Amino acid sequence: METAFTPFASLGGGALIGLAAVLLMLGLGRIFGATGILSGVVFAEGREELSWRAALILGMVLVPGLMFLTTGRWPQIDVPVSPAMIVIGGIVVGFGASLGSGCTSGHGVCGLSRLSRRSIVAVPVFMGTAAITVFIIRHVVGG
């Protein structure tokens, strides 16, 4: 399934993601790592730590509904994989991001911007294994 190349919307969206990371540093002095934020809420790591993470998640979750209310359209979401792949992928994503201390937002956006040595290693590793995985699924197994 093809998707349209959207350089301007993607650059603008990326800038907003960056702005959110900067705002969180400005307001709370924290790194915007989605997995850490999710983990903090799932395992309720202390009330003080729980509340700001839950507030961030609430803000994120509100967006598609607000978009629908203002534009009459939901964000486009196409899931071209099977339920089994969603489950297996999700478990591996959670396990790996926890073990590797970060994901696309934590290592990718915040870590690279801090020039963190760990993130400079982590990002090419997960980009590489992700591309190899898609290649195998789509062109070796599926081809």
Add this chain to the structure above:
Amino acid sequence: MKLLFAVLTGMVFGAGITLSGMINPAKVLNFLDIAGTWDASLIFVMGGAVMVTFVGYRLVWRRSAPLFAGGFQVPGSTVIDSRLVGGSALFGIGWGIAGFCPGAAIPALGTGRWEVILFLAAVGVGLALARLAKGLPLFPRKAEA
């Protein structure tokens, strides 16, 4: 105030994920599919995000403290160990299988789509398994240099 600030920050992040197309697994998987239906858009997402964050962080760090907290909490570790590399490699494999990552799936949860709920529930299982695995000598943590 602190929590309202956090809600608004989450909304800015969610708007970015939505506008950029990261919210759509088909687009993410096409970005990763260099040999097939490649969609280079996500390079622009990453580029835009890192440019703004790189400059913004340095402006924010001129302050002595954040607005609503006592200090900046930035990870200081520089250790490259099998836990970092192995975990990141696994994260990429899972991302390539499902097409969602947590930062994209949390805003997507607002659509109420069952695929997103299923993915995030699975991520929760993965996080719990990792907490168990960290107690095993599978990926020993290298001591701080």
